[in-house]
Amino acid sequence: MLMNKLMSDRIKILNVLSTFLVVWRHSTNMVAFYGGYEHVPLVVSQTEWTLSQLTNVAVPLFFVISGFFFFRRSYYEGRSYIIMLKKKSATLLIPFIIWNIIGCGILFVANEIEIPHSVGEVSYGIYISDYDRVLWFVRNLMLMMLLYPLYGWVFVINRWQLYFPLLIGLTIWWIPDDCSIYSSQGWLFFLLGGMISNKLKDIFNSTIQTNYVILSLAIWIALCISCQYGGKLLEKLTIILGMISVFGLTGIIPKRIFNNLLKMSPYCFFIYVTHTFLIKALKITVAKMYPNNEIAALLAYFLLPLITFICLLWLGKQWKRLSPKLYGISVGGRG
Numbered sequence: 001m002l003m004n005k006l007m008s009d010r011i012k013i014l015n016v017l018s019t020f021l022v023v024w025r026h027s028t029n030m031v032a033f034y035g036g037y038e039h040v041p042l043v044v045s046q047t048e049w050t051l052s053q054l055t056n057v058a059v060p061l062f063f064v065i066s067g068f069f070f071f072r073r074s075y076y077e078g079r080s081y082i083i084m085l086k087k088k089s090a091t092l093l094i095p096f097i098i099w100n101i102i103g104c105g106i107l108f109v110a111n112e113i114e115i116p117h118s119v120g121e122v123s124y125g126i127y128i129s130d131y132d133r134v135l136w137f138v139r140n141l142m143l144m145m146l147l148y149p150l151y152g153w154v155f156v157i158n159r160w161q162l163y164f165p166l167l168i169g170l171t172i173w174w175i176p177d178d179c180s181i182y183s184s185q186g187w188l189f190f191l192l193g194g195m196i197s198n199k200l201k202d203i204f205n206s207t208i209q210t211n212y213v214i215l216s217l218a219i220w221i222a223l224c225i226s227c228q229y230g231g232k233l234l235e236k237l238t239i240i241l242g243m244i245s246v247f248g249l250t251g252i253i254p255k256r257i258f259n260n261l262l263k264m265s266p267y268c269f270f271i272y273v274t275h276t277f278l279i280k281a282l283k284i285t286v287a288k289m290y291p292n293n294e295i296a297a298l299l300a301y302f303l304l305p306l307i308t309f310i311c312l313l314w315l316g317k318q319w320k321r322l323s324p325k326l327y328g329i330s331v332g333g334r335g
Helices: 005-025 030-034 042-052 054-070 080-109 119-127 133-146 153-157 160-173 184-199 201-205 210-229 232-249 255-289 294-322 324-330
Strands: none
Touching (some): 005 294, 030 255, 030 294, 042 054, 042 210, 054 133, 054 184, 080 133, 210 232
């Protein structure tokens, strides 16, 4: 499937926005400032809880994008499955191992873990992404790609008669924010990305009118506020509307901002795998300086994600400039 520039650019922007939402998701600081959730001022808890619902769309969007690209071809043909596994070893497995090991070192220096006693213990820690929690996404992607021979025939047949019941079943099974090894949200949105790639590939060329995008964003925010009073169904509907809203946003961003965001796209993976360490250090530092301070907690919640994103963007650029080969290996050839 050929991809035009508009489609490619909008997916890149979607990736940048999703990366920032993930960083923002990890800026919640009630534990850092108040030692838990029991004595948190209402304005802090409600603000952070409500706005954290906005960030629920980030990982589903990552899975959709990954599925969209992965299912552009079949891996039943000749040695294509083996070739795919070799390619994914370079783009996913090697970075997965590298950043887990780096994470292990950071956690050890920070006195948060002890030295692993055996290779088996290290291997298990890497497998469950114990040293860099966000890598569960990469692990699950690798598992889903490895298991392709078991379900890939659905995309070879490529019929809505198969897609619809599969989507219904996966949606019922779907648990929002499921980060387990068999992640229900991972399977749903990864396969949905494949369905879009096979049946609705031109969707990334479509533009939603500005008025509708604004209306969608407003309803999405309202649902995020009321989500705490609803059940799982409302939460799922909120996430789906949020994904549509963020996608619609990519079509109405002013050209200058659009082009600036495009320049950030090559560094999204680096920001994704490193941000938790920096943002945690920053919010703990601020919390120690201003403990139990409502204003400091709220300002940190809004400002630290932006500071973290900008710092890591700069660091990624410097690393790539000074050692492009090593940087390329660490991010799986991205950028």
